Each structure stands twice: as C-alpha cells, then as structure tokens.
Amino acid sequence: MAEKDAIARQFVEAIPHSKALGMRLTDMGDGMAAIEMPYDPKLVGDPETGVIHGGAVSALMDTCCGAAVMCHPDNGGGTATIDLRIDYMRAATPGQKITAQAVCYHMTRTVAFVRATATDEDTQNPVAAATGAFMVENRR
Numbered sequence: 001m002a003e004k005d006a007i008a009r010q011f012v013e014a015i016p017h018s019k020a021l022g023m024r025l026t027d028m029g030d031g032m033a034a035i036e037m038p039y040d041p042k043l044v045g046d047p048e049t050g051v052i053h054g055g056a057v058s059a060l061m062d063t064c065c066g067a068a069v070m071c072h073p074d075n076g077g078g079t080a081t082i083d084l085r086i087d088y089m090r091a092a093t094p095g096q097k098i099t100a101q102a103v104c105y106h107m108t109r110t111v112a113f114v115r116a117t118a119t120d121e122d123t124q125n126p127v128a129a130a131t132g133a134f135m136v137e138n139r140r
Contacts, residue, residue: 011078012067017059025067031104033067035060038097050094057098057118058086061130064100065114069134072104072112077137079112084132092127096120102130112136 012018012025012035021043027034037060045053062084069079092098102116116130 031072034101035064036099051091060100064102068102068104069112074107075136080135082133086130088128093120
C-alpha cells in the first residue's frame with residue numbers, strides 16, 4: 001500500500017492547479033485522503049467579505065476525492081471524475097485554511113463512490129459536503 005500512497009501523493013503534488021492553490025496532502029491511505037488549502041487573498045471571491053471563491057473549494061474537494069480513490073486497495077491505477085456534487089453550507093471564514101477529507105466507501109469494477117467534507121477551523125460546522133463517482137482503472 002505504501003507504493004500506491006506514494007504514487008497518489010506524487011500525482012496530487014504534480015497537478016498544476018494543486019500547486020497554484022497551495023494544496024498540501026496531509027493524510028492518506030486505504031481509500032481516504034485529507035488535503036489542506038491555505039487562505040490566500042488571491043483566491044478571494046468576494047472582496048468585501050474576504051471569502052474564498054467556491055471554485056477553489058470545488059477544486060480542493062475534487063482533488064481530495066481523487067486522492068482517496070487512487071489509494072483505495074482495489075484501484076489498479078489512476079482515476080477521473082465522472083460526477084461530483086458539492087453542497088455549500090456556509091462561507092469559509094476569511095483568514096482560515098480549508099481542509100477537505102474524503103473517503104472512498106464503495107468500489108465496483110469500473111466506478112468508485114466517494115464522500116467528502118470541507119471545513120475551516122470550525123470542524124463541527126462544514127463549509128461544504130460532496131458526493132462523487134470516479135472512474136477506476138483495472139480493479140484488482
């Protein structure tokens with residue numbers, strides 16, 4: 001599993017948008033992943049409030065879900081997003097990092113199903129929640 005985790009980590013860290021958004025993979029293994037994205041004024045969607053743009057949160061959650069699929073024991077390789085639904089519950093608190101956590105909870109021969117949440121420092125009050133379906137390669 002360590003080899004699969006290393007490949008997933010390398011993939012996430014090499015994605016240009018992950019670098020541009022400052023994403024950092026903090027935990028992964030056996031179909032779960034956690035990625036942090038620091039607050040950055042360049043990512044603000046509303047200058048009056050300082051709230052991070054929802055598109056940055058979407059990219060964070062999609063990347064985290066993909067990482068969870070990539071390190072699932074039954075995934076034989078890469079992945080691609082088929083469908084991702086994100087429900088935004090509240091604006092992230094300006095100045096705080098956002099952390100996404102994803103779990104790949106079911107795998108078929110060709111599709112992985114994932115759930116994720118994004119939080120700021122108020123971990124009991126999510127910023128967003130997501131569910132998605134991801135393509136998988138050569139299930140083992």
